[in-house]
Amino acid sequence: MHFSLMQWLFLGSAALSVALAGVILVVVLHSKRRSEFPIFLAYCGSYILIVLVGWSVFLFGPCDQYKRVYWTVSIVYMALEFGVMYEIFRNALKHYSALVDLGKMLFTWAAVFLLVTATITAFATSGPSASKLGAAFAVVERSMRLMECGLLMLFFFFEKRLGLSWRNPNVSIALGLGTTASVDLIASYLNTRFPNMATSWGLINSSVLTGILAWWCYCLAARQSEPIVATAPSRLVLQRWNETLVGDGYANGAIASASAESFLPGIEKTVDKVLARKFAN
Numbered sequence: 001m002h003f004s005l006m007q008w009l010f011l012g013s014a015a016l017s018v019a020l021a022g023v024i025l026v027v028v029l030h031s032k033r034r035s036e037f038p039i040f041l042a043y044c045g046s047y048i049l050i051v052l053v054g055w056s057v058f059l060f061g062p063c064d065q066y067k068r069v070y071w072t073v074s075i076v077y078m079a080l081e082f083g084v085m086y087e088i089f090r091n092a093l094k095h096y097s098a099l100v101d102l103g104k105m106l107f108t109w110a111a112v113f114l115l116v117t118a119t120i121t122a123f124a125t126s127g128p129s130a131s132k133l134g135a136a137f138a139v140v141e142r143s144m145r146l147m148e149c150g151l152l153m154l155f156f157f158f159e160k161r162l163g164l165s166w167r168n169p170n171v172s173i174a175l176g177l178g179t180t181a182s183v184d185l186i187a188s189y190l191n192t193r194f195p196n197m198a199t200s201w202g203l204i205n206s207s208v209l210t211g212i213l214a215w216w217c218y219c220l221a222a223r224q225s226e227p228i229v230a231t232a233p234s235r236l237v238l239q240r241w242n243e244t245l246v247g248d249g250y251a252n253g254a255i256a257s258a259s260a261e262s263f264l265p266g267i268e269k270t271v272d273k274v275l276a277r278k279f280a281n
Contacts, residue, residue, distance in 0.1 A: 006199050013206040014051050020213035021048050027220050033169060036091060039083040040173065046077040071133060078140060082111060085151055085177065088170040092155070110147065114140050142188075145181040152178020172219035176212035183208045 021044045028034055028041055050073045086107045093099045118136040125135040155164075155174045164171050187201040194201075 006203065009203055010206065011055075013203070013210050014055065017206070017210045017213055018048050018051050020210065020217055021045075023217050024213065024220060027217065031220070033220065037087065037169070037173075039080060039087045043077070043080040043084050046073060046080055049073050050077050067130070071137075074137065078137070078144065081144060081177075082107075082114075082147075084173065085147065088173050089151070089154075092164065092170045092174075114143055117143065142185075145185050148177040148181035149185070152182075167219050167222060169220055172216060176216055180205075180209050180212055 024044050025041060025048075028037055028044075034041070050070070053070050053073055086103070089103050089107070090100050093103065118140045121139045122132040122136040125132045151174050155171050155178075166172065166175065183205055187205045191198050191201050
């Protein structure tokens with residue numbers, strides 16, 4: 001079987017990324033972080049599986065069985081990627097229980113919104129089932145990329161306030177997701193403007209992902225000390241939010257179980273209280 005140079009580069013990049021993902025699995029499974037990143041472990045495992053399925057389609061040609069397996073793994077992979085975002089958010093803010101509950105509620109509503117959007121897109125798309133599924137998947141994927149960019153910005157602005165470094169596993173995973181999401185969005189845009197260079201954009205995207213996997217290997221293998229929750233001025237904003245939410249009863253699952261009608265007015269009052277405490281100090 002004869003391959004072009006670009007195809008060999010794609011295969012080499014894919015093989016290296018699979019190897020790096022395997023190293024991440026081994027490192028996390030043999031460390032104390034196994035219970036800290038269960039969703040991330042499943043995410044890396046599903047990535048290996050989806051690449052292997054893609055290899056099978058590329059080497060032996062597409063067939064109905066491969067397509068079904070590919071779509072199934074892709075949907076699971078996307079769901080796990082969403083779970084990884086919540087997992088690192090929860091780990092980074094574990095000292096602020098009320099903020100974790102708030103984040104859980106927001107991620108739940110975001111998941112419902114993505115599901116509803118995908119369903120509407122599928123019904124609104126004409127053509128066979130594969131086209132409907134592809135359109136729904138594309139909408140969810142694009143929305144996920146924007147969320148990952150937002151998560152990257154969150155850690156970029158609050159990294160020092162949380163007492164974390166860029167080599168901390170939670171921050172490094174957020175950095176990786178945000179970077180790959182940004183590159184993927186840029187590559188998608190450039191692909192529409194310069195379709196004759198689609199292979200080059202795909203190779204760049206694959207190379208960036210391989211570099212991110214290598215960065216994750218380094219950060220997960222390095223020793224990291226636990227962040228210390230202090231009363232430094234740079235962290236007061238997080239403490240004000242957490243204490244105000246706890247004082248209003250939004251903790252220990254109360255946020256996640258609150259209805260939209262009762263939750264939104266309560267959060268509005270909480271914002272007013274946080275701002276009042278800020279100016280009072």
